[in-house]
Amino acid sequence: MSITAQTFDLDLPPLGDHGPRRARTLMIQGTASDVGKSLIVAGLGRAYSRRGLAVRPFKAQNMSNNAAVAIDSDWPPGPDGRIPPGEIGRAQALQAQACRASRSVHMNPVLLKPQSDLDCQVILRGRPIGSWSASAYQALKPRLLPAVLDSLNRLAADADLILIEGAGSGAEQYLRAQDISNMGLAEAGDIPVVLLGDDSRGGVMAAMIGAHALWTPSERARVAGYLINKFRGDPAVFAPACTEISRRTGWPSLGIVQWFAAAHNLPPEDSLALEVPADISDPSHRRPGLTVAVPRLPRIANFDDLGPLAAEPGVRLHWVPSGRPIPRDVDVILLPGSKATRADMEALHREGWDQDIFCHRRHGGAVVGLCGGFQMLGRMIHDPDGIEGPPGSTPGLGLLALETWIGPTKHLVELAVLDRRSGQRVTGYEMHMGRSSGPALDRPWLRLDDGTRVRAEGAESSDGRVMGSYLHGLFAADGFRHHWLARFGQQSDLPDYGARIEATLDALADRLEADLDLDRLLELAR
Template sequence: MPAIMIQGCGSDVGKSLLVAGLCRLFANRGVVVRPFKPQNMSNNAAVTAGGGEIGRSTALQALACRTPPTVDMNPVLLKPQSDIGAQLIVRGRRQGVMQASSHGRDKRELLQIAVGSFRTLQQEAQLVIVEGAGSPAETNLRTHDIANMGFAHAAEVPVVLVGDIDRGHVIASLVGAHAVLDDLDRERIRGFIINKFRGDARLFDDGLRTIESRTGWPGLGVVPWLHEAGALPAEDAMQLDQAIAVGGGATPGRQIRIAVPRLPHIANFDDFDPLRTEPQVELMFVPPGQPLPLDVSLIILPGSKATIADLEFFRSQGWDIDLLAHVRRGGRVLGICAGYQMLGRLVLDPDRIEGHQASASGLGLLDITTTMTGNKQLRAITGVDVVTGSPISGYEMHLGVSTGPAASRPFIRFEDGATDGAVSSDGRTLGCHVHGLFHAPTFRAAFLATFGATSNQEDYSLRVEQSLDAVAASLEQALDVDRLASIAQLEL
């Protein structure tokens, strides 16, 4: 069955974007394509139609294929919630915590599950494009690997290796990978791609020849820096770190300034991508070590994979003092998911589901208490924003139940009549568990209007679609697509 796996010489070399672009490229050629990632590690996740959970990057790749995301597309998802442990999601459902010390344990079973999901996708597609994780050259992880060569051999999938020239030493990265891989792993690699090139690609012709002569792998193309990808959500917080900036003052023409603290376990921060496109909005992520600016209109507490741990980190930075000063000055606050829970009076985790700490005092801006439970809420939702009456859509993805007097003033009313979230008595602090609010143009416009800002009311989903088509068009020009199809055993 036609398939190809895109692996990389490291994290953040552009594998996710290349797979998304290739998915759209082949879909535009009339091929029935499916994306697949055997194992991902990310706190950015999406909800599938069946109520499961997969990595956000794989969900974007499904969109590129013009097909709904399913749990088979990313059967193993690890969501870091501490430096030594991650929540384990198997075929969309939480299975507990995997500790770093037991990295190899149960991997054989997880590999079988991954191969089973891959076979399911093969039955419904003409081509499956697989994304690796990290690098196959991390030989210390090879024994129990299910993300790269371990999966490629088990499923008998040919591999193309990607090198990132933007970070430098791309020749050494590819030649070095060839040097440390064993013979069987080397043989499974059928070619390489140079990614993120700036300038005239012909200047790297000698580099291509060097890599080809040292490895025996053919070069399949040099991909330019894809500026067209600007509207696409980042896969993980590594990319967010690179984009962090704190403004020294208001930017001319910006009616509203919004600050988001960069929490260690920040999750689903693509919630805020549509705000980046608003001409009257200045959005900034505040890194550790910097105070929350007092001259902003709004502070948003984002989602997190470790509510109590990130709440304690928030305090350690002095951000709780900054937040209260912001409120005293008449500023407004919005909490989303874990950020909403942090705004309450108390967060309880009696079974220590998210970490070692059983309880923590909240920031006290909303009169609610959150108790963590093992039942994770995963569902797509529609409803209205009670404050402005605007229609909203999005998804819930959270542990914990939040109750208290403030919940009698809900922020969101779902289509089925249930409510979520809370609004303070003065209306300046509000929060809910719903992700994706700002993707709804009507809500975004109504919300920004309360600050005196005018929205472009752009359908952000259309911008994403256009971006995927633009990336696919660039890959058509940069890559030897016929040779890629031949490696995948796909007849065009």
Template sequence: MTARAIMFQGTGSNVGKSLVVAGLARALAHRGIRVAPFKPQNMSNNAAVTADGGEIGRAQALQARAARLPLSVHMNPVLLKPQSETGAQVIVQGRIWGQAGARQFQSVKRELLGFVLDSFARLKAEADIVLVEGAGSASEINLRANDIANMGFARAANVPVVLVGDIDRGGVIASLVGTKAVLEADDAKMIDGFIVNKMRGDPSLFADGMREIASRTGWAPLGLVPFLPEAARLPAEDALDLAERLDARKPEAKVKIAVPLLPRIANFDDFDPLAAEGGVDLILVKPGEPLPGDAKLIVLPGSKATIADLHAFIANGWDIDLRAHLRRGGHVLGICGGFQMLGRRIADPYGIEGPACEVAGLGLLEVETVLTGDKTLREVQGVSVPDSVPFRGYEMHVGRTTGAEMTSPVLRLGDGRVDGARSGDGRVMGTYVHGLFGDDRQRAAFIRKLGGEASGVSHEQAVEDALDRLAAHLERHLDIDGILKRAR
């Protein structure tokens, strides 16, 4: 029997669609239902490596985990990875498909609908129900032509829609009612119900609001969901979410770690496990702010546009701060794009990130990088050098790095390969492997080297516990049976 499906669209970005789908996926899995997550089109530089050798958005990886499924490229068949303010790399069914400017992509979308519907059909063949997540706002009627992310997909696949609004940002009645007002009639008919998310305070104070929305739209009220602080333990997909989390400082912590917020920062969930450590004060340094002088470790993060982010790093004066940090005896770690920045030179002869060029790096490691069209996507494991601490992680990068200090690697992989480079004094390191801090053994070893003590809490178990709490929270506050009845 063909699986049913239901789609969750939002009145805007960041209203909580991703977590609603993740929580529902775990709740339905607890009920013994075979559930699969699906997002036709996503835009994020925070991605995950799939079991079938591609990449998808981090939110869909979390949702798959909630559903207890291996990651598949078909869960997110179109992934846009921004490389500038107006352009992005286009990933289709896990592989690089090309590049497109924002305006160009509007016409490209019609070519991608076939891939989207193919992936959707594949998931439906293996599940009882598919939970579909929309992108951005359902009311962006200026982008409705050729749409594959919201109503365009819902109509093409005949999937009913539940609309999610965020009361925490204010104006939720207007945003829900207004969405119906601006949608064309046939699109509005696809919406069967609504959810109001992130309620703070006494839910009874919004009972009249729920009734008013239902009366004005004709949609069924399917839940008023209170704000859940524990959701912050789950990986963020937007760098702005990460910045908000790190506003809570820990001045008493022994170890201060700073991460510059690059314009095209990628795979920033690398730092979630550090943020959860009580003994670590993790600081995301915003543009215009100096790198803190008392940090013990500065981490240059991954980047979707390494050369452009290197220019931004220097324009902020962070290169000067970084050299002062090293003179004070501090440590530096570069991950993926951050590793490339630490070298002597970065060349982009094929125009992978923009116009073909060659630029000087920060010169803190005796290596150089040539960006190539081939992309490395794989899960890895092994031990760190020289302390032999085990690790698990993943590679997701373009480019080949060579040089004298590659003979002093950071990691030894299980297949015998080595990765990364270390300076002669060991205080500057670079690696292509993401996810090191998510491995409890590696995170504890890093913190000990910096003079602190790890909590001993399992990051993986903390994520599992947070998913279970989210599922229980939605079981209490959503009409899940009503949502299931509306799926078709």
């Protein structure tokens, strides 16, 4: 169901009066998407927080189906009297971790979650407010700017430095009139800008000079300088390019960031970052260990669930692209989360992956479903009100005796509990709009004990080879991941996934300390 700005009564949360902004602000805009803005903000956040500064990340508008639960919310209490948690993009959650700060809905006040190529769900300060077509959303954006600026001011009231990440390319002038995340925000909030370019893809000179040509004089004047990212080789060879960029734009070079190979240890921001998998039907790619195949569904969501498995040396995680069958000799097929479960279920049928899964199951293979993937394991998925697309029902795989109804209320909760079935601590979160019921739930995959009660979660087949749950983040819990791998005869060689993330963030900060003049960058913030 798409709701236009003309027919939806936008119920904004209350805006505060925070007085003069305390924190300095600095915005990192990009010449394009995927130039490394998220990573640079995370690295700077860790570097400045190590210096004793209270640093907060901020991204006005993020488009991603990877989200995380944030504990604070300014919306009114629900029917139970409690203020529900909100959600923000996973990139901002990682940046908050880098800054050693608690996650806040104000770090990402507008989150867009694509449901099709033409519309998306809009999350405002943590709460869904409806779905808009691409054209209707352009009309809505200016109405969101006051909430965006208010969120920025709320963060700035309790911080020393706000590092702001732009969205996509800051020089897309056809979007400028409605912009709330690049120069539109920078000018409305009087924020200095550093322009970031990616040398690894080529054309960075043209991208920098082209941005200068497209921006207005006031926008050009707001740029305090530029950074070159993802550089391989000798920076001296690139020096003439910096000279020419500065000559044509008047912007100073603020440094060149060498290629950071350990970036793959951090969760990718969106599905564009997923690498094309190797051909796992080719014996030359087969190695000992547990092989997990993941169909790459069009509306995949929260696929960072799989990061801890991919990090295990003894696990071979392979994404299966459209047009390719799921090989018969994999050990586990894992269905990840989805922003549009029925649409992804229909895509799974079109690809013939359902038949591959049935064959895999008949031959004793294991099948795992997480959140939307859990719903796909059931018999039917119903969306009578058209929450995620056209109203209707779609047959599932029928591997578990349950049915799911998609409803308007999103269930958001963060958990750190004991799983009584495995005897392991699990941490994670639930984030879904569906409710499942059926006899399969009488055999739960997990039994979660929060210290006050034990509740069943998910479902598991009688032979233990089909399992699913609404809980995201299961495999990030080291003990549970080790226990799950042991079920398949695989020993874990990754004792502490969280420590790996922390070490990578520290290494990223070290990289930026070595390549950049961080004192100069801090002086540019205001």
